[in-house]
Amino acid sequence: MARRRQLYEGKAKVIFEGPEPGTLVCYFKDDATAFNNQKKGTITGKGVLNNRISEFLMLRLQDLGIPTHFLRRLNMREQLVREVxxxxxxxxxxxxxxxxxxxxxxxxxxxxxxxxxxxxxxxxxxxxxxxxxxxxxxxxxxxxxxxxxxxxxxxxxxxxxxxxxxxxxxxxxxxxxxxxxxxxxxxxxxxxxxxxxxxxxxxxxxxVNTGEKMDKDRFRRDMGNVEEAYREVARRLGVLPEGANVEAIDGESN
Structure with a gap:
């Protein structure tokens, strides 16, 4: 979809005006921050993975009757949400x-x-x-x-x-x-x-078996393999096909 007017940029996302009144477009960045923005970095492909993981979980919560702002995913890095x-x-x-x-x-x-x-x-x-x-x-x-x-x-x-x-x-x-x-x-x-x-x-x-951290603590604590941990979460949830290359499919959002 055509890029619209930017309204706000946060630590992990950029918010644009939506195509209809009462909607916003949320763009997921690869930027990573910790300790209230004191530590900054980049996790390659994080925006793509978080967009897909969040879509998957939000939709299932909606199925349970829990209201959310999520409307639909637009592409690999953007989703349409209600303005709240x-x-x-x-x-x-x-x-x-x-x-x-x-x-x-x-x-x-x-x-x-x-x-x-x-x-x-x-x-x-x-x-x-x-x-x-x-x-x-x-x-x-x-x-x-x-x-x-x-x-x-x-x-x-x-x-x-x-x-x-x-x-x-x-x-x-x-x-x-x-x-x-x-x-x-x-x-x-x-x-x-x-x-x-x-x-x-x-x-x-x-x-569960190894106690290995699979979240942003790997970035906070300089543990390494941050991208791999995010990919593994997405793979186990079934939102990232086995062997898929995040960087390759990211072109869908352009």
């Missing part, structure tokens, strides 16, 4: 102690949690996405108590679904981050929907 008002709260669901939680609480990484734990962060790179409580969310008007109930219920349903689908392909879902947005209909009614993306960029995924 992003709620400035990141919802983190944790099944295993890892990352900042392990460091913050002094829990050995890899320790299974007694139950899934949900945390909230204020979406702000400048402030380092600080942890917040439901009291902060409602006091500062970022979301209402009903909104919180909605995205908490959706987050736990997403966790149940993703945990199952990844376990079925030999991957442990350690934790993941979700973002939500509001859609306003013609009657002024508001609906909360899942936004952003679902990919190894915002999940921790460990091989």
């Amino acid at each position: 008002e992003i709620i400035p709260v990141e919802v983190i669901v944790r099944n295993v102690a890892a990352g900042s939680m392990a460091k913050r609480l002094g829990i050995p990484e890899g320790t299974p949690l007694p139950r899934s734990i949900v945390e909230y962060c204020y979406k702000s790179d400048e402030l380092g996405d600080p942890l917040i409580s439901e009291e902060h969310i409602t006091a500062f008007g970022w979301a209402s108590p009903q909104d919180i109930d909605d995205f908490l219920a959706m987050s736990l349903r997403v966790n149940d679904f993703l945990s199952g689908i990844f376990l079925g392909i030999g991957i442990k879902l350690v934790d993941f981050k979700l973002e939500f947005g509001r859609i306003y209909d013609e009657n002024g009614d508001v609906r909360i929907v899942l936004a952003d993306e679902l990919s190894p960029d915002n999940m921790r995924l460990w091989d």
